[in-house]
Amino acid sequence: MDVPKNPDPDLKKVLNEIPGGGPMASFDRWWILLAGVLALILILITVSPDPYLRILYFVRDGIVVTIVTTVISFIFILIVGLLVALMRLSANRFIVTIATVYVEVVRGIPLLVQLFFWYFAFPSIIQEIGARFNIEIFKNYLANPIAMAVLGLTFCYAAYISEVYRAGIQSIGKGQMEAARSLGMNYSQAMRFVILPQALRVVLPPLGNDFISLLKDSSLVSVVTVADMTRRGREFMAANFIPVETWTMIALLYLVMTLLAARVITWIEKKTRLEK
Amino acid sequence: MEPIIHIKNISKHFGAVEALRGVNLDIVRGEVVVIIGPSGSGKSTLLRCINRLEVFDEGEIMVDGIPLDSAENINAVRTEVGMVFQQFNLFPHLSVVGNITLAQRAIRKRSVKEADQIARDLLFKVGIPEKADAHPWQLSGGQQQRVAIARALAMNPKIMLFDEPTSALDPEMIQEVLDVMLGLAKDGMTMVVVSHEIGFARAAAHRAILMDAGQIIEEAPPDVLFSNPRHERTKLFLSKVLI
Numbered sequence: 291m292d293v294p295k296n297p298d299p300d301l302k303k304v305l306n307e308i309p310g311g312g313p314m315a316s317f318d319r320w321w322i323l324l325a326g327v328l329a330l331i332l333i334l335i336t337v338s339p340d341p342y343l344r345i346l347y348f349v350r351d352g353i354v355v356t357i358v359t360t361v362i363s364f365i366f367i368l369i370v371g372l373l374v375a376l377m378r379l380s381a382n383r384f385i386v387t388i389a390t391v392y393v394e395v396v397r398g399i400p401l402l403v404q405l406f407f408w409y410f411a412f413p414s415i416i417q418e419i420g421a422r423f424n425i426e427i428f429k430n431y432l433a434n435p436i437a438m439a440v441l442g443l444t445f446c447y448a449a450y451i452s453e454v455y456r457a458g459i460q461s462i463g464k465g466q467m468e469a470a471r472s473l474g475m476n477y478s479q480a481m482r483f484v485i486l487p488q489a490l491r492v493v494l495p496p497l498g499n500d501f502i503s504l505l506k507d508s509s510l511v512s513v514v515t516v517a518d519m520t521r522r523g524r525e526f527m528a529a530n531f532i533p534v535e536t537w538t539m540i541a542l543l544y545l546v547m548t549l550l551a552a553r554v555i556t557w558i559e560k561k562t563r564l565e566k
Numbered sequence: 567m568e569p570i571i572h573i574k575n576i577s578k579h580f581g582a583v584e585a586l587r588g589v590n591l592d593i594v595r596g597e598v599v600v601i602i603g604p605s606g607s608g609k610s611t612l613l614r615c616i617n618r619l620e621v622f623d624e625g626e627i628m629v630d631g632i633p634l635d636s637a638e639n640i641n642a643v644r645t646e647v648g649m650v651f652q653q654f655n656l657f658p659h660l661s662v663v664g665n666i667t668l669a670q671r672a673i674r675k676r677s678v679k680e681a682d683q684i685a686r687d688l689l690f691k692v693g694i695p696e697k698a699d700a701h702p703w704q705l706s707g708g709q710q711q712r713v714a715i716a717r718a719l720a721m722n723p724k725i726m727l728f729d730e731p732t733s734a735l736d737p738e739m740i741q742e743v744l745d746v747m748l749g750l751a752k753d754g755m756t757m758v759v760v761s762h763e764i765g766f767a768r769a770a771a772h773r774a775i776l777m778d779a780g781q782i783i784e785e786a787p788p789d790v791l792f793s794n795p796r797h798e799r800t801k802l803f804l805s806k807v808l809i
Contacts, residue, residue, distance in 0.1 A: 466657065468651070469649075469651065472647070473668075474673045475669060488658065
């Protein structure tokens with residue numbers, strides 16, 4: 291951003307332009323970056339379709355798996371995260387304790403280890419229970435990789451997101467809750483109609499960050515046999531022995547996705563922003 | 567006459583601080599009561615106990631015959647008692663009409679059309695019909711407070727509580743809010759007002775109360791209390807307020 295030679299006397303206007311250099315500047319930067327990445331992919335697949343176009347063709351179903359796994363997980367994460375946040379804000383000590391223990395336990399275990407647990411250990415436990423109590427469905431239980439991946443990602447990320455929600459809810463002044471309650475609304479009505487609509491606007495930017503993290507962390511599900519973009523990349527490399535080309539292509543594909551996601555998030559933020 | 571607000575011997579602690587010490591107060595239907603007192607005297611706490619925004623430790627409060635003892639009763643009382651705050655507390659994500667219709671629709675179960683009409687009528691009454699579709703951040707403090715009053719009135723309360731309604735306002739906006747309150751008093755609304763607006767108290771109140779250190783020190787018709795206070799504590803306080 292250009293620094294004006296004569297500072298604008300209108301302080302409010304100046305302040306509005308500070309974060310990220312103002313909306314226009316960040317839009318331009320994003321646009322150039324995305325165009326650059328897309329152009330690079332295009333050049334690679336036209337100039338040397340073998341191997342680049344071959345890689346793209348090979349991993350195309352992996353792209354779909356990555357997007358589907360991320361989006362479905364995120365929907366569950368948003369719901370579970372909100373429930374956990376509301377539990378942590380509950381007046382009931384028992385409910386608060388359950389939610390707090392969940393968040394602390396999940397935050398202390400690496401995501402990769404959690405995914406291994408859900409894919410390898412959890413089905414064994416179910417089968418063991420089935421064998422002990424003679425329940426047929428449990429005995430023959432086999433883990434569905436994508437379902438376990440979604441479960442694992444949701445279980446882990448909901449803990450982090452619940453903290454984001456909680457901070458957002460607590461950032462809304464207590465006068466708002468008092469005004470709502472004094473009009474006769476009960477706690478859940480006040481939450482639904484007054485607190486959450488404001489809190490969700492506050493937490494949109496950090497939620498967007500977490501969505502992008504999730505999109506990248508979804509590559510970890512490749513180790514529990516989910517055929518996502520990363521796993522398809524490994525399979526291609528194993529068959530063709532061209533690591534540089536393969537991982538360049540995969541990296542560029544992730545970059546396109548995260549850039550697009552960031553743009554969509556900014557757009558939603560702008561649409562829902564409140565003037566103050 | 568049966569009091570509409572019956573406060574019996576209530577006490578309240580904030581940690582080691584005794585905010586209220588055995589306060590008794592009965593207010594009858596249609597009465598306007600102004601509570602004055604130094605900061606920390608417990609006047610706002612007493613007001614907030616009436617609709618149970620503040621939980622009291624001892625004593626009992628009945629509002630229109632309903633004791634404040636269960637969650638159900640507390641919500642029932644709150645729908646009958648309007649509250650106006652020092653900081654307005656308008657909902658910033660809703661328009662002016664949205665602020666006034668939200669509780670009408672959620673609790674009184676009125677249709678969008680009916681609630682909207684009531685909102686616009688009330689905005690006319692408080693003198694800002696043209697602001698119906700504005701957002702709170704576009705209004706001055708005095709206008710925001712008038713919207714807050716309209717929002718409370720939309721629930722057809724039997725009682726209105728005012729917690730220092732003009733203390734956060736610029737001097738030139740105080741009168742427009744007081745005028746609305748004077749109109750309400752003239753219409754026979756039961757009002758409990760925590761405020762140092764002596765002019766309003768003289769014009770509208772039936773009774774003025776001086777609180778200090780969590781107790782009611784003196785109560786009398788405003789003319790008597792302000793001109794002829796009996797207690798030294800009242801004289802001292804008034805000497806600082808009435809310059």
